[in-house]
Structures are given as structure tokens and as C-alpha cells.
Amino acid sequence: MLNTDLFQRFERKAQVITLKDCGAIAAYTGLSAGDKVVDAGTGSGFLAVFLANIVGPQGRVCTYEIDGHSAKISQQNFERAGLRNIELRQKNILEGIDEQNVHLVTLDLPDSEKALPHALKALVAGGYCVGYLPNTEQLSKFVSEGERVGFRHERSLELIAREWLVRKQGTRPDNTGLLHTAFLAFLRKPFGKL
Amino acid sequence: MLNTDLFQRFERKAQVITLKDCGAIAAYTGLSAGDKVVDAGTGSGFLAVFLANIVGPQGRVCTYEIDGHSAKISQQNFERAGLRNIELRQKNILEGIDEQNVHLVTLDLPDSEKALPHALKALVAGGYCVGYLPNTEQLSKFVSEGERVGFRHERSLELIAREWLVRKQGTRPDNTGLLHTAFLAFLRKPFGKL
Amino acid sequence: MLNTDLFQRFERKAQVITLKDCGAIAAYTGLSAGDKVVDAGTGSGFLAVFLANIVGPQGRVCTYEIDGHSAKISQQNFERAGLRNIELRQKNILEGIDEQNVHLVTLDLPDSEKALPHALKALVAGGYCVGYLPNTEQLSKFVSEGERVGFRHERSLELIAREWLVRKQGTRPDNTGLLHTAFLAFLRKPFGKL
Amino acid sequence: MLNTDLFQRFERKAQVITLKDCGAIAAYTGLSAGDKVVDAGTGSGFLAVFLANIVGPQGRVCTYEIDGHSAKISQQNFERAGLRNIELRQKNILEGIDEQNVHLVTLDLPDSEKALPHALKALVAGGYCVGYLPNTEQLSKFVSEGERVGFRHERSLELIAREWLVRKQGTRPDNTGLLHTAFLAFLRKPFGKL
Numbered sequence: 001m002l003n004t005d006l007f008q009r010f011e012r013k014a015q016v017i018t019l020k021d022c023g024a025i026a027a028y029t030g031l032s033a034g035d036k037v038v039d040a041g042t043g044s045g046f047l048a049v050f051l052a053n054i055v056g057p058q059g060r061v062c063t064y065e066i067d068g069h070s071a072k073i074s075q076q077n078f079e080r081a082g083l084r085n086i087e088l089r090q091k092n093i094l095e096g097i098d099e100q101n102v103h104l105v106t107l108d109l110p111d112s113e114k115a116l117p118h119a120l121k122a123l124v125a126g127g128y129c130v131g132y133l134p135n136t137e138q139l140s141k142f143v144s145e146g147e148r149v150g151f152r153h154e155r156s157l158e159l160i161a162r163e164w165l166v167r168k169q170g171t172r173p174d175n176t177g178l179l180h181t182a183f184l185a186f187l188r189k190p191f192g193k194l
Numbered sequence: 195m196l197n198t199d200l201f202q203r204f205e206r207k208a209q210v211i212t213l214k215d216c217g218a219i220a221a222y223t224g225l226s227a228g229d230k231v232v233d234a235g236t237g238s239g240f241l242a243v244f245l246a247n248i249v250g251p252q253g254r255v256c257t258y259e260i261d262g263h264s265a266k267i268s269q270q271n272f273e274r275a276g277l278r279n280i281e282l283r284q285k286n287i288l289e290g291i292d293e294q295n296v297h298l299v300t301l302d303l304p305d306s307e308k309a310l311p312h313a314l315k316a317l318v319a320g321g322y323c324v325g326y327l328p329n330t331e332q333l334s335k336f337v338s339e340g341e342r343v344g345f346r347h348e349r350s351l352e353l354i355a356r357e358w359l360v361r362k363q364g365t366r367p368d369n370t371g372l373l374h375t376a377f378l379a380f381l382r383k384p385f386g387k388l
Numbered sequence: 389m390l391n392t393d394l395f396q397r398f399e400r401k402a403q404v405i406t407l408k409d410c411g412a413i414a415a416y417t418g419l420s421a422g423d424k425v426v427d428a429g430t431g432s433g434f435l436a437v438f439l440a441n442i443v444g445p446q447g448r449v450c451t452y453e454i455d456g457h458s459a460k461i462s463q464q465n466f467e468r469a470g471l472r473n474i475e476l477r478q479k480n481i482l483e484g485i486d487e488q489n490v491h492l493v494t495l496d497l498p499d500s501e502k503a504l505p506h507a508l509k510a511l512v513a514g515g516y517c518v519g520y521l522p523n524t525e526q527l528s529k530f531v532s533e534g535e536r537v538g539f540r541h542e543r544s545l546e547l548i549a550r551e552w553l554v555r556k557q558g559t560r561p562d563n564t565g566l567l568h569t570a571f572l573a574f575l576r577k578p579f580g581k582l
Numbered sequence: 583m584l585n586t587d588l589f590q591r592f593e594r595k596a597q598v599i600t601l602k603d604c605g606a607i608a609a610y611t612g613l614s615a616g617d618k619v620v621d622a623g624t625g626s627g628f629l630a631v632f633l634a635n636i637v638g639p640q641g642r643v644c645t646y647e648i649d650g651h652s653a654k655i656s657q658q659n660f661e662r663a664g665l666r667n668i669e670l671r672q673k674n675i676l677e678g679i680d681e682q683n684v685h686l687v688t689l690d691l692p693d694s695e696k697a698l699p700h701a702l703k704a705l706v707a708g709g710y711c712v713g714y715l716p717n718t719e720q721l722s723k724f725v726s727e728g729e730r731v732g733f734r735h736e737r738s739l740e741l742i743a744r745e746w747l748v749r750k751q752g753t754r755p756d757n758t759g760l761l762h763t764a765f766l767a768f769l770r771k772p773f774g775k776l
Contacts, residue, residue, distance in 0.1 A: 056227020
């Protein structure tokens with residue numbers, strides 16, 4: 001079991017992908033112990049740690065980060081998490097993905113749709129490419145570009161998580177909190193011939 | 195990677211725990227490959243399959259179901275999923291939990307709070323007991339009973355997942371869908387002495 | 389047209405009832421120009437101003453406030469709003485409602501359910517009593533007590549309003565904001581004999 | 583007080599603007615008894631009835647509908663509602679608005695942004711033009727075109743209303759319902775020189 005306190009202690013550079021979204025990425029793709037994942041960009045490494053924890057020692061996460069400072073911070077976070085199945089590549093994913101037979105590619109870049117041809121090539125048939133997309137324009141571009149290059153658009157989602165206060169004085173949702181993080185688009189590589 | 199089509203093909207007896215909630219249970223507890231899980235009641239077995247897929251062959255899910263018909267259907271679902279790390283116990287969890295050093299206990303019963311003392315005993319320090327609770331009265335009872343027996347209430351959540359339509363005609367959320375499934379209460383066994 | 393800037397300038401003592409909830413109260417009760425309203429407690433007077441603005445010079449809002457300081461502040465707010473159809477009663481509504489043939493009673497008290505018998509008597513047949521209830525326990529008590537004294541429970545609602553950012557950089561919901569204010573319970577006085 | 587049962591009995595041609603959105607339009611614009619409103623397209627006339635009910639006999643709603651069948655049905659609905667302050671114009675609002683010194687213009691057309699120059703001319707300073715926009719592309723186009731012609735973008739919103747079940751068996755949100763109707767964009771005519 002991962003020490004969830006770790007999630008709070010994470011040194012953050014970019015805004016972190018929240019647990020509600022991490023959970024949905026794992027759940028809607030059926031991510032399993034032993035799976036092979038490619039992730040870009042790394043940012044603080046939060047999503048990479050989350051996914052590495054699920055795929056476990058038989059699985060593997062390769063995470064691409066172009067920015068040197070982020071790479072350094074995330075590397076420290078990986079060590080702190082004690083996870084040995086994460087590999088950090090300081091490299092631009094838009095120039096290609098080295099891995100093959102990947103089960104899941106997660107993309108959180110300003111122009112994630114540009115990595116879609118590489119993702120398609122890297123994935124096994126039935127594998128997923130998930131975009132983490134803050135704006136609706138990005139969502140729309142990601143999905144249409146995905147369909148153009150040969151993915152099937154399985155679903156796009158947004159998750160709203162409300163924290164509830166459960167106390168003697170009464171039970172109610174917390175008054176304020178996160179109303180939006182990003183849209184999640186789930187593209188799938190078809191099983192048949194492209 | 196789990197074949198996610200399986201999720202749709204599941205033979206359902208009781209209402210199934212949705213993927214948004216399954217994902218949150220895994221994410222907020224830091225569930226890992228290799229973990230040991232206890233689940234009750236089994237229902238159609240959907241949550242058990244989901245958890246077994248994440249903990250993988252090094253992990254294990256024991257799921258308790260008192261109803262014979264549900265037990266039979268869920269057993270078929272486990273076989274269909276090809277997962278060998280699920281064990282079905284046709285037994286009332288309110289009479290005790292056989293397992294020890296468990297990382298996660300998930301409870302989806304009409305009176306889940308009654309299983310909390312057993313859950314506390316079965317869990318490792320730092321382990322989680324998650325209640326899946328349709329009504330606010332159940333949420334409140336589960337949390338206060340949990341605190342009474344020695345758990346720490348880490349958080350309670352509800353998740354709203356909106357499906358988005360991304361099409362040439364325009365981008366928008368689907369008009370209708372699920373507005374509520376259940377509240378999730380996350381209780382944690384303290385690390386120190388009880 | 390009311391100067392909506394006024395809403396922002398309001399001197400606040402208690403937490404103000406938000407516009408999303410004000411709008412829903414007006415909409416789901418069919419509040420009309422010319423209607424007679426009773427409101428308690430006044431608080432900062434925000435809801436009273438909102439309702440008085442809709443019922444107009446042919447209508448009337450009587451607002452009950454027991455606390456002297458709140459009464460003084462809300463009186464100033466009414467004058468600032470330039471509305472002459474609001475009457476402030478520094479009086480405990482639990483001791484009775486002076487008005488008759490009222491179309492709408494709005495209750496925002498710690499124990500709003502105690503005012504329900506008075507509300508029922510003051511209302512015209514078909515009139516509404518709306519409870520503004522932060523906790524689920526209050527919601528449940530308000531509805532069951534309402535049904536006990538002779539109201540019909542028409543609906544209970546909660547509204548989530550998300551602000552959207554519409555900019556050149558992209559279109560998306562604001563990241564943070566209000567996730568909860570209160571539940572609204574709509575009780576209706578039956579048309580027939582009680 | 584409007585007979586709210588009327589809302590349910592409405593003969594519908596197009597999809598009706600829901601009460602949650604009607605309420606928000608009235609609330610965030612500060613709509614008052616006595617105000618002058620222009621509305622297009624009429625559709626079933628639901629929003630026109632709602633607004634006419636609020637502005638009352640001292641106010642006025644002019645509603646534009648190009649389609650003859652919709653015009654006929656909505657005319658019947660206006661008569662059934664017994665409201666004499668609604669005027670139906672079977673005319674294309676894109677060809678101009680006859681009214682002047684209007685406090686509120688509501689637009690629910692496939693290309694609402696095209697009516698914005700007419701709306702700006704018809705409104706009093708400080709008056710609102712509200713777009714009811716199902717897709718995010720429409721929202722974005724409406725706001726940017728509004729700003730281009732001289733409006734100030736005050737806010738854009740979406741409202742999610744959850745119905746709650748309050749029963750002896752327990753208190754919880756209804757499982758299914760509306761997750762999306764439309765985005766509401768509030769544009770305001772500046773007080774100073776354009």
C-alpha cells in the first residue's frame with residue numbers, strides 16, 4: 001500500500017493532477033498490476049508515481065519531461081516515493097516514443113494532440129491514450145485529431161469531487177473547493193487493422 | 195491491462211459500483227500492486243474484480259457475500275474475468291473477518307457500520323476502511339461509529355462524473371446521466387496505539 | 389431593473405443567500421409582481437431585497453429579525469436599495485406571523501421547522517414555504533415536520549453554479565468556487581381542506 | 583403568484599428552458615417588476631411566460647419567433663397563462679429589434695451572437711443581454727462577439743440542479759437527472775459612452 005501521506009508532501013512545481021482524476025484514469029482504462037505506461041509531461045511526477053504504484057514492480061512507467069528543473073524535482077519525488085519502476089526521460093515526446101507494446105499513454109501537455117501519432121504507434125491494440133485537458137478547445141482538438149489518426153474516442157469525462165463534512169453539528173458538503181481541474185479524454189487503439 | 199469491455203458485460207444482480215467510485219477508492223487509499231483487500235457484500239462482484247485487477251497476482255481480494263444467488267453470479271463473473279486472486283466467502287462479515295494484515299476493507303452493506311470493529315482488527319496500521327453509502331444518514335452513522343471504535347475519519351467524498359459529447363456540431367456535457375450513486379467515507383486505522 | 393452592483397456592495401453580517409439560490413426560490417415558486425412575502429431571519433437583508441425587487445411596488449415583503457444589530461444593518465441596506473415595499477419586524481417569527489394571505493414564506497433559521505405551523509396559517513392555498521437549510525439533518529427535519537403539519541413536499545433541491553472563464557487562451561470553468569451553500573426545500577400549502 | 587402547475591402543463595415544441603436557468607437569468611440581471619424585456623426565439627414560450635410573470639402588468643415582454651408553428655403554440659400558451667403583458671412578433675430578430683430602452687434581452691437561437699448588435703442598440707445603459715448556449719463553441723463565440731460590438735462580459739455560468747429525495751428510508755440526491763442544459767452568458771451594456 002502506498003503511503004498516501006506522500007501525496008500531500010509532494011514538492012510541486014506545476015499544478016498537480018488530482019486524485020479524483022488519477023483514479024478515473026486508472027479505472028476507465030482498466031489499468032492493471034504489470035502494465036506498461038508512458039506519461040508526458042512529468043511535471044512534479046505526481047501522476048507517474050500514482051500509476052507506478054498501481055502497475056507495481058512487474059509494471060513500468062516511462063515519463064517524458066523536457067524541462068530540466070521539473071525533471072530534477074520529479075526525480076527527487078520518485079526517490080522519496082521509493083518506486084523503482086519509474087524511468088524519467090528528459091526528452092520531448094513530440095519527437096517520438098521509444099517504448100513499444102505500451103498499455104496506457106497519458107498526455108498532459110499544452111499541445112497533447114501533437115503526440116497522438118506517436119502514442120498510437122507505441123500502444124498495444126486495445127490500449128488507451130488519455131488526455132488531461134484544461135480547456136474545452138483542447139478537448140475538442142485532442143478528440144478530433146485522435147479520431148483522424150486512427151483512435152476510437154471511447155469517452156470524455158469531467159469529475160467533480162465534493163468533500164463532505166460529517167460532524168455532530170451536521171452533515172453537509174464543504175462550502176468551497178475545486179470546481180474544475182481538467183477534462184479527461186479516453187482514446188483507444190482499435191483491435192483490428194487501422 | 196484489464197479488458198474494460200468486461201465491465202460492460204458483467205451480469206448484474208445488485209446495482210454495480212460505478213467506475214468513478216471504484217477509481218476514487220483506489221486513488222484515495224493509495225491501493226498498490228500486491229495489496230490485500232477484504233470486500234463486503236460482493237453483489238455482482240464488480241468492485242472485487244476492479245480491486246483484484248489492481249492488486250494483481252501478488253495481491254489478494256477476499257469478498258464476503260451472504261446471499262447464495264449473488265455468490266453464484268459473482269463467482270461466474272470472477273471466472274469470466276480470469277482473475278485467480280479473488281476468494282469468495284459465502285459468509286456474513288458481521289460475524290467476523292478471517293483475514294489479517296489487510297490493507298483495505300470496502301463495505302457496501304445496508305448497515306456497514308456494524309462491520310467496523312471487525313475491519314479495524316483486520317487492517318494493518320495505516321490501512322483504510324471505505325464505506326459506500328447511498329444515504330446521508332448512513333454516511334453520518336458510518337463516520338461517527340468509525341470514530342467511536344478507533345478509526346480516524348480522513349475524508350468523505352461524493353463524485354459527480356459528467357460525460358462530454360465532443361462532436362463536429364459542438365462540445366457539451368451529455369444532457370442526462372447519473373447525478374448520484376453513493377457517498378464514500380474513508381476511515382483510516384491509526385499508526386500509533388489505539 | 390435593480391442595480392445589480394448593489395448586490396456586491398451589501399454590508400454583510402451573516403453569510404448572504406447567493407443569487408443562484410435566490411433565483412431558484414423565485415423560479416420554483418412562480419413568484420410574481422404583486423405577491424406578498426414573509427421572510428425570516430433577515431440577516432443582512434439580501435434575500436428580502438431580492439424578493440422585494442421582484443414583487444415590486446404592488447407587492448410586499450415582511451422580514452423578521454430577532455437580533456438588534458442585524459436589524460439595524462439590514463434596515464440600512466433596504467434604504468440603500470431604495471425599496472419601500474420591505475417592512476422589517478424586530479420580532480421572533482417562532483411567536484407567530486402577523487401577516488395573512490401570504491404567497492411565499494422563506495425561512496433561514498437554525499430551527500426553521502419550528503416556524504412551519506405559523507407559515508402554514510399565514511399562507512394562501514397553493515402558497516409556498518421554502519427552507520434554506522445548510523445541513524442534511526435540517527433538510528430532513530424540515531420536510532418531515534412540514535408534512536406532519538399539513539404541507540405537501542413538492543421538491544428539495546441543491547444548486548451548483550459554476551462560473552466559466554471565456555478567454556482567448558481557452559474556455560473552461562473557474563478552478564475554485566462555491567461547492568455548497570444550502571439545500572432548498574419547497575413545501576406547498578394544499579389547495580383543498582387540510 | 584403564478585400557478586406553477588402551469589409550468590408542467592406547457593405544450594412543448596422545442597426543448598424548454600428549465601426553471602433553474604430561468605431563475606438564474608432573473609437573479610443575475612436583477613430583473614424587476616416593471617421591466618421591459620425582449621426575448622428570441624420564443625420556442626414554446628416558457629421563458630417568455632416566466633419573465634412576463636416577474637415583470638408584471640407594469641412591465642412587458644416582446645418575444646420574437648420566426649417559425650409559424652411555434653408562434654401558434656406559444657400564443658396558446660400565453661393565453662392559457664392569462665398573461666397580457668407578452669407580445670409575440672412573428673419576425674426574425676436578426677433583422678432588427680423594434681423596441682427601445684429595454685432592460686433585458688434573452689437570446690436562445692442557433693446563432694444568437696448575430697443578434698448582439700441589435701440587442702446593444704435596444705438596451706438601456708446597464709441593461710443585460712443573456713445568451714442561452716448549449717455548446718461551448720457557442721458560448722465562446724457569443725462572448726467574444728459581444729465584447730467586439732461593445733458589451734462588457736459580466737459572467738458566464740452553468741447551473742446544475744440536483745433533486746433530493748427526503749424520505750423515511752433516507753436522504754439522498756435522486757440517482758438520475760439533468761446534467762446539462764446550457765451555458766448562460768451575461769453581457770452588459772456599459773453605462774458610459776460606447
